[in-house]
Amino acid sequence: MASLLQPNRVVYLVCGEKKIRSPLSQLYFCRYCSELRSLECVSHEVDSHYCPSCLENMPSAEAKLKKNRCANCFDCPCCMHTLSTRATNIPAPLPDDPTKTAMKKAYYLACGFCRWTSRDVGMADKSVEIIYQEGQPDRVLVFFHVTQEKYGLGTRLQRQRSGAPISSLAGLSLKEGEDQKEINIEPAQALDEVEPLPEDCYTRPISLPEVTTLRQRLLQPDFQPAGASQLHPKHKHLLMKRSLRCRKCEHNLSKPEFNPTSIKFKIQLVAVSYIPEVRIMSIPNLRYMKESQVLLTLTNPVETITHVTLVACEEGDSDDINSTAKVIVPTKELVLAGKDAAAEYDELAEPQDFQDDPDVVAFRKSNKIGFFIKVIPQKEEDEDVTVSFKIRHDFRNLAAPIRPSEESAEAVPEAIWLTHHVELSLGPLAN
Amino acid sequence: MPLFEALGSGGEKTAVVIDLGAAYTKCGFAGETGPRFIIPSEIRKPGQQQAIKVVQYNINTEELYVNLKEFIHMLYFRHLLVNPRDRRVVIIESILCPSHFRETLTKVFFKQFEVPSVLFAPSHLMSIMTLGINSALVMDCGYTETLVLPVYECTPILPAWEALPLGGKAIHKEMDGLLVEQCTVDTDSSSGQSVPTVIGTIPEEIIEDIKVRTCFVSDLQRGFKIQEAKFNLDGTAERPAPPPDVDYPLDGEKILHIKGSIRDSVMEILFEQDNEEKSVASLILDALVKCPIDTRKVLSENLVVIGGTAMLPGFLHRLLAEIRLLVEKPKYRDILATKSFRLHSPPAKPNCTAWLGGAIFGALQDILGSRSVSRDYYNQTGRIPDWCCLSSPPPESVFDAGKTPPPLMKRAFSTEK
Numbered sequence: 001m002a003s004l005l006q007p008n009r010v011v012y013l014v015c016g017e018k019k020i021r022s023p024l025s026q027l028y029f030c031r032y033c034s035e036l037r038s039l040e041c042v043s044h045e046v047d048s049h050y051c052p053s054c055l056e057n058m059p060s061a062e063a064k065l066k067k068n069r070c071a072n073c074f075d076c077p078c079c080m081h082t083l084s085t086r087a088t089n090i091p092a093p094l095p096d097d098p099t100k101t102a103m104k105k106a107y108y109l110a111c112g113f114c115r116w117t118s119r120d121v122g123m124a125d126k127s128v129e130i131i132y133q134e135g136q137p138d139r140v141l142v143f144f145h146v147t148q149e150k151y152g153l154g155t156r157l158q159r160q161r162s163g164a165p166i167s168s169l170a171g172l173s174l175k176e177g178e179d180q181k182e183i184n185i186e187p188a189q190a191l192d193e194v195e196p197l198p199e200d201c202y203t204r205p206i207s208l209p210e211v212t213t214l215r216q217r218l219l220q221p222d223f224q225p226a227g228a229s230q231l232h233p234k235h236k237h238l239l240m241k242r243s244l245r246c247r248k249c250e251h252n253l254s255k256p257e258f259n260p261t262s263i264k265f266k267i268q269l270v271a272v273s274y275i276p277e278v279r280i281m282s283i284p285n286l287r288y289m290k291e292s293q294v295l296l297t298l299t300n301p302v303e304t305i306t307h308v309t310l311v312a313c314e315e316g317d318s319d320d321i322n323s324t325a326k327v328i329v330p331t332k333e334l335v336l337a338g339k340d341a342a343a344e345y346d347e348l349a350e351p352q353d354f355q356d357d358p359d360v361v362a363f364r365k366s367n368k369i370g371f372f373i374k375v376i377p378q379k380e381e382d383e384d385v386t387v388s389f390k391i392r393h394d395f396r397n398l399a400a401p402i403r404p405s406e407e408s409a410e411a412v413p414e415a416i417w418l419t420h421h422v423e424l425s426l427g428p429l430a431n
Numbered sequence: 432m433p434l435f436e437a438l439g440s441g442g443e444k445t446a447v448v449i450d451l452g453a454a455y456t457k458c459g460f461a462g463e464t465g466p467r468f469i470i471p472s473e474i475r476k477p478g479q480q481q482a483i484k485v486v487q488y489n490i491n492t493e494e495l496y497v498n499l500k501e502f503i504h505m506l507y508f509r510h511l512l513v514n515p516r517d518r519r520v521v522i523i524e525s526i527l528c529p530s531h532f533r534e535t536l537t538k539v540f541f542k543q544f545e546v547p548s549v550l551f552a553p554s555h556l557m558s559i560m561t562l563g564i565n566s567a568l569v570m571d572c573g574y575t576e577t578l579v580l581p582v583y584e585c586t587p588i589l590p591a592w593e594a595l596p597l598g599g600k601a602i603h604k605e606m607d608g609l610l611v612e613q614c615t616v617d618t619d620s621s622s623g624q625s626v627p628t629v630i631g632t633i634p635e636e637i638i639e640d641i642k643v644r645t646c647f648v649s650d651l652q653r654g655f656k657i658q659e660a661k662f663n664l665d666g667t668a669e670r671p672a673p674p675p676d677v678d679y680p681l682d683g684e685k686i687l688h689i690k691g692s693i694r695d696s697v698m699e700i701l702f703e704q705d706n707e708e709k710s711v712a713s714l715i716l717d718a719l720v721k722c723p724i725d726t727r728k729v730l731s732e733n734l735v736v737i738g739g740t741a742m743l744p745g746f747l748h749r750l751l752a753e754i755r756l757l758v759e760k761p762k763y764r765d766i767l768a769t770k771s772f773r774l775h776s777p778p779a780k781p782n783c784t785a786w787l788g789g790a791i792f793g794a795l796q797d798i799l800g801s802r803s804v805s806r807d808y809y810n811q812t813g814r815i816p817d818w819c820c821l822s823s824p825p826p827e828s829v830f831d832a833g834k835t836p837p838p839l840m841k842r843a844f845s846t847e848k
Binding site for chain 1: 455457464465466467468469470500504508509510511512513514516542543544545562563564565639640643644645647648649650653672674675677678679680695732733734742744745747748751771773774775776777780782783
């Protein structure tokens, strides 16, 4: 019955700008606002950049300079796979003694997937291992630079460095003592004639491997070459790690580690580590208008004892739009033991004594209990039987600063009661 | 070799420039010479094979919001790799974009991504910024349609717009019809099968690839002969010799034999005149006729063609020839005195020219700041002004009595000193 553990079976309601229903495993919990947050109601920020093939972290200033491309890794222009550097031995004359030849290493790039090599486009083998290649359309640069000067009249002054490719021209500050010059750019001249198609276009057979596909062309927006012999490899584009921030209180909900190889988080305020989780354990045959008992489990993620009360949704509840069955939840308060990581190894631990009503609580195991709810399907249609109820539990905010009080010797944060709306999808009616 | 840092004075970061087209989106940063990425304007939902097009005007607002949100999310966090909150946004759009699409896009940017400001720049106006001229007759041959808009002294002459739904989409449809009708597929086991029996419908990506790699636009004389042979009114017209056939591999096993006659005839739909005698070339002359007389000479000598469909081999040459032929026809001969037509070649590929203009404009930080719609303004008024509904005045609470009101979307560029 692994399908009962599917995440979409049990969804929690998030009240933000929009009401979102999402499994608890995909939600975050802001412990400063004491509310659930989903991916849509948090703001995403770029945290760090890294290369996906060499897994090297790149500081953001360097990433900006290199246009978010890795310096060492290349992508195949044909199939976008990562290129590997291969070496061959070529005989080359020694520098000091031209008559003797020695084996020197020559490096070239090759793709392991489509067998493209850098020799196909005419790139010479290099003797240094890192092959750096980047091209800029020069006439665009010069024109761009001059155009920006004209339209930026009176706002910025460019310093012209001859020969230097200008990669970005966003406003530069005025140096002291320099006057603003009025720069005239020549408007472009229109041409009377356009080059016609070459005559052999009508008669020459096409060799498809030599013509680039649209996708290959668009990978290089500046050049967009039509012939495969002009497809040069590009540096690999970086990926980034994201951090999430609550929109209301501006605290971080999730912050990954700096190191690209690490999957841990510096800050990880996920909902499953604060909110008790409801899961479906077993469902009997559900029949129309007949009461059946469904077994659910409730897991306590925190280390303190948690008290949970379940409340059925009232008539006319605005959140209760999907339920197709009536549900009778246990009225008594359920007590969940704290999560104790060492419990299974500690043989001398005394079993905690909770008086459990056997009609309500089916079993209890460390921080988990199984309990029954009664479900009466109200609709006879083919769709899934859905029930919803509210779960009310106490939450101790360990992060909030504790007000220094004169009497208390121990710092025990006050418990606040949180209510969440939960919907379960119990599957179709049995026939 | 010193390289300029991408920081303006005052530490303002470069703006993000996005050209959201119906088929492809060009995105990048202001002040650069080309877009960083040209990606298809579609999103993929997990589990679905068919991608969903983002630029759809007929779906309801909720779905459009979700699609746009996911697409812009992918743009920022997979391609541009920057924080949306830090940078202003310049969006290149078509003037015929429906207001509700603009409003939804603005809502996504302001509410979801919290960008500081948004500027909607018309693509025709931006493309002349790349040339350093003030007036031009701009034709945008895109995916859904071909749109002509004259711009005189940096002001679009809005009443003179002309459009036809002849673009990449129409070409794909025509090509699909021709391939299904005339071509055969060879598989491992059999040969000469008709297309529908082997693969059903041909996916649009494959048709687009066939169009880009094998098709071209014939010159004027040849084009006329092909059109005559197609309509064959006399029964005597003979088609000129078709170019060679192409064997197009569909996947590892199947090969599609594309007839050579398709390669040059499918583009003729752009130049065949329909019942109203409209074709892509006549749009330019019709727009000229609608323009004021004094502007016509300047406009006809400054033609600019942008858009992906204009990158077809032989398109520009044929376009100029068609215009020169049409202007001698009685319909135009007496109205248009100007007979000289000149074409510009912008410093970028035609599919990126409008983007480049936006990038140039986006690099002018002071002007960009004053012309954009800021997030505060949007939060107070709840709407973004469009050229067709500028007139609803902002409420009194927006600005103080002493200050000047915030600028509404007027011209994107002003010649006032």
